[in-house]
Amino acid sequence: xxxxxxxxxxxxxxxxxxxxxxxxxxxxxxxxxxxxxxxxxxxxxxxxxxxxxxxxxxxxxxxxxxxxxxxxxxxxxxxxxxxxxxxxxxxxxxxxxxxxxxxxxxxxxxxxxxxxxxxxxxxxxxxxxxxxxxxxxxxxxxxxxxxxxxxxxxxxxxxxxxxxxxxxxxxxxxxxxxxxxxxxxxxxxxxxxxxxxxxxxxxxxxxxxxxxxxxxxxxxxxxxxxxxxxxxxxxxxxxxxxxxxxxxxxxxxxxxxxxxxxxxxxxxxxxxxxxxxxxxxxxxxxxxxxxxxxxxxxxxxxxxxxxxxxxxxxxxxxxxxxxxxxxxxxxxxxxxxxxxxxx
Amino acid sequence: xxxxxxxxxxxxxxxxxxxxxxxxxxxxxxxxxxxxxxxxxxxxxxxxxxxxxxxxxxxxxxxxxxxxxxxxxxxxxxxxxxxxxxxxxxxxxxxxxxxxxxxxxxxxxxxxxxxxxxxxxxxxxxxxxxxxxxxxxxxxxxxxxxxxxxxxxxxxxxxxxxxxxxxxxxxxxxxxxxxxxxxxxxxxxxxxxxxxxxxxxxxxxxxxxxxxxxxxxxxxxxxxxxxxxxxxxxxxxxxxxxxxxxxxxxxxxxxxxxxxxxxxxxxxxxxxxxxxxxxxxxxxxxxxxxxxxxxxxxxxxxxxxxxxxxxxxxxxxxxxxxxxxxxxxxxxxxxxxxxxxxx
Numbered sequence: 225x226x227x228x229x230x231x232x233x234x235x236x237x238x239x240x241x242x243x244x245x246x247x248x249x250x251x252x253x254x255x256x257x258x259x260x261x262x263x264x265x266x267x268x269x270x271x272x273x274x275x276x277x278x279x280x281x282x283x284x285x286x287x288x289x290x291x292x293x294x295x296x297x298x299x300x301x302x303x304x305x306x307x308x309x310x311x312x313x314x315x316x317x318x319x320x321x322x323x324x325x326x327x328x329x330x331x332x333x334x335x336x337x338x339x340x341x342x343x344x345x346x347x348x349x350x351x352x353x354x355x356x357x358x359x360x361x362x363x364x365x366x367x368x369x370x371x372x373x374x375x376x377x378x379x380x381x382x383x384x385x386x387x388x389x390x391x392x393x394x395x396x397x398x399x400x401x402x403x404x405x406x407x408x409x410x411x412x413x414x415x416x417x418x419x420x421x422x423x424x425x426x427x428x429x430x431x432x433x434x435x436x437x438x439x440x441x442x443x444x445x446x447x448x449x450x451x452x453x454x455x456x457x458x459x460x461x462x463x464x465x466x467x468x469x470x471x472x473x474x475x476x477x478x479x480x481x482x483x484x485x486x487x488x489x490x491x492x493x494x495x496x497x498x499x500x501x502x503x504x505x506x507x508x509x510x511x512x513x514x515x516x517x518x519x520x521x522x523x524x525x526x527x528x529x530x531x532x533x534x535x536x537x538x539x540x541x542x543x544x545x546x547x548x549x550x551x552x553x554x555x556x557x558x559x560x561x562x563x564x565x566x567x
Numbered sequence: 568x569x570x571x572x573x574x575x576x577x578x579x580x581x582x583x584x585x586x587x588x589x590x591x592x593x594x595x596x597x598x599x600x601x602x603x604x605x606x607x608x609x610x611x612x613x614x615x616x617x618x619x620x621x622x623x624x625x626x627x628x629x630x631x632x633x634x635x636x637x638x639x640x641x642x643x644x645x646x647x648x649x650x651x652x653x654x655x656x657x658x659x660x661x662x663x664x665x666x667x668x669x670x671x672x673x674x675x676x677x678x679x680x681x682x683x684x685x686x687x688x689x690x691x692x693x694x695x696x697x698x699x700x701x702x703x704x705x706x707x708x709x710x711x712x713x714x715x716x717x718x719x720x721x722x723x724x725x726x727x728x729x730x731x732x733x734x735x736x737x738x739x740x741x742x743x744x745x746x747x748x749x750x751x752x753x754x755x756x757x758x759x760x761x762x763x764x765x766x767x768x769x770x771x772x773x774x775x776x777x778x779x780x781x782x783x784x785x786x787x788x789x790x791x792x793x794x795x796x797x798x799x800x801x802x803x804x805x806x807x808x809x810x811x812x813x814x815x816x817x818x819x820x821x822x823x824x825x826x827x828x829x830x831x832x833x834x835x836x837x838x839x840x841x842x843x844x845x846x847x848x849x850x851x852x853x854x855x856x857x858x859x860x861x862x863x864x865x866x867x868x869x870x871x872x873x874x875x876x877x878x879x880x881x882x883x884x885x886x887x888x889x890x891x892x893x894x895x896x897x898x899x900x901x902x903x904x905x906x907x908x909x910x
Contacts, residue, residue, distance in 0.1 A: 257678075286674060287674070289674075289678065290678050290679075291639065291648070291674075291675040291676070291678045291679050291896060292671075292674070292675060292678075293636055293637065293638045293894065294636065294637035294638070294671060295636045295637070296634065305634070323667055324666055324667040324668050324693070325667050328635075328637060331629060331630070331632075331634075331635070332634040332635060333634070335600075335632065335633050335634045335635075336633075336634050350667070551636065553634060
């Protein structure tokens with residue numbers, strides 16, 4: 225591949241690894257519908273955020289939701305789907321129930337060539353779903369019933385898969401269900417022991433609020449590559465200014481890729497700072513999955529030895545695809561888009 | 568409402584009716600994915616057609632299908648969804664199983680304000696699904712596992728709903744599962760006894776092949792409003808020429824609306840013949856649902872007393888919306904589109 229080898233990935237033997245990236249996250253089916261601001265207000269939904277709901281609330285809210293479309297989702301799962309669409313070798317660990325939605329989740333990710341072998345739960349709560357309300361401004365408001373995905377535990381971590389992945393990518397949302405947190409820590413330990421890298425996305429500003437101390441500890445000691453948007457990184461360090469947040473994160477992990485919606489992204493590594501423009505598209509339809517696919521493009525570039533600037537551009541290209549249609553998974557093969565833009 | 572009252576609907580008291588249109592059809596969830604022509608050939612799929620498959624074939628084919636999106640479907644159900652999006656009062660009768668896909672089907676149609684009260688099956692085959700392969704030419708190839716929808720029987724026909732609907736609309740696909748055929752005949756009899764109209768869509772040229780004698784008998788004696796595309800009407804009369812088919816159907820039913828894809832449609836009623844242009848759109852994405860939404864627009868116009876020419880134009884507007892995106896159900900409120908175009 226063209227591009228400069230990235231020095232901080234030198235310790236990782238990409239060539240000898242089975243997977244470029246292993247994602248660990250909540251295994252969720254998205255239920256996507258249009259809604260207007262009045263609906264959000266009437267139902268007390270926090271616009272733009274991801275809120276956890278219980279089974280009864282999910283049922284109640286679904287009954288009030290408009291006609292919807294179902295699509296496999298989940299933050300880290302979307303990233304791995306994107307990586308696969310770019311031509312990368314991905315694996316995913318996450319928990320579904322052995323029900324129809326669980327079958328849909330497994331089918332969709334496996335159909336992309338992703339290794340997904342986590343045993344489904346055979347009792348208990350059904351497969352997780354995320355009710356996504358997309359408003360006319362293309363903003364998405366997410367209400368998640370974690371269901372079976374909350375039962376992911378350390379026993380589900382396939383050590384061989386973690387050892388075999390150049391990067392283990394974890395979503396911050398995993399901090400919500402307690403057993404997944406242990407799974408997360410187990411995976412990070414195995415990854416590092418095998419000389420691999422650990423990446424984390426902070427997921428959501430409210431999620432950062434819920435787990436700030438844990439996330440700071442992770443970023444300072446356990447995470448090599450951090451993804452966060454502006455709201456999340458400001459929430460992590462409880463500062464009002466993006467540049468202040470940037471100074472805080474600098475030096476804590478090898479690479480931080482901070483996304484800023486239409487303002488593009490900033491990638492920091494030691495003394496390197498790259499400011500990368502967003503890719504303009506004719507119409508933003510639905511921002512669901514923008515961050516997930518940014519991470520897909522970035523990590524694909526990284527594991528292919530591209531420069532950090534190129535990694536950021538790949539992220540921007542993939543994010544632009546995600547927001548040009550409803551749903552978080554890519555509709556156009558991302559490899560084609562990246563090839564057209566970057567060669 | 569503006570427009571000429573249509574004489575053949577005079578016998579029907581629209582004003583006193585609870586519903587404009589009651590649809591009866593297979594209750595299906597669509598599973599939609601991209602595919603290329605090689606995939607169709609390798610798997611022996613007949614491009615553009617609807618083929619029935621059994622549970623094992625459905626499972627096998629799904630395993631080979633790409634990552635998909637799920638959306639409520641079913642031909643008559645799509646028509647009623649479209650009618651509702653136009654502001655019409657719709658009802659639907661069809662059979663799901665009490666499983667997750669059945670819940671999705673019921674939610675989506677009820678969320679549109681459609682009356683859907685058919686009791687779900689509590690045992691037996693799961694909710695029907697239609698695996699839809701969309702090729703780059705926007706053609707859709709459908710493989711349907713009828714599942715629970717095949718158990719719709721005359722006991723499921725809500726006589727009061729049929730009496731309360733100005734038009735009872737039946738899909739030809741219903742002829743495939745034998746118990747539904749009886750349900751179909753029961754509904755037609757009740758509708759006519761109540762002074763209401765019966766509409767039929769021939770659904771698919773291969774479906775016409777399977778049931779030609781029955782469909783001819785129906786068209787000649789029981790159907791007031793017939794919908795068919797060019798291939799279907801030519802198959803019904805086993806003629807090679809559209810104009811020959813048109814001459815055959817003339818006089819058999821009060822109204823025939825014959826659709827011809829990009830060539831628009833021809834509406835015939837006695838001596839009236841209206842040739843209606845297709846509505847041009849920038850890009851045809853997926854033709855799934857084109858005929859279903861044409862019928863929605865047409866029937867909405869009819870039950871609102873619009874001229875046959877206007878009914879055809881409404882059909883064309885709704886069909887154009889359907890083919891401009893993936894999936895059969897409207898994404899844009901159809902009432903807005905019709906208002907902009909016709910006032």
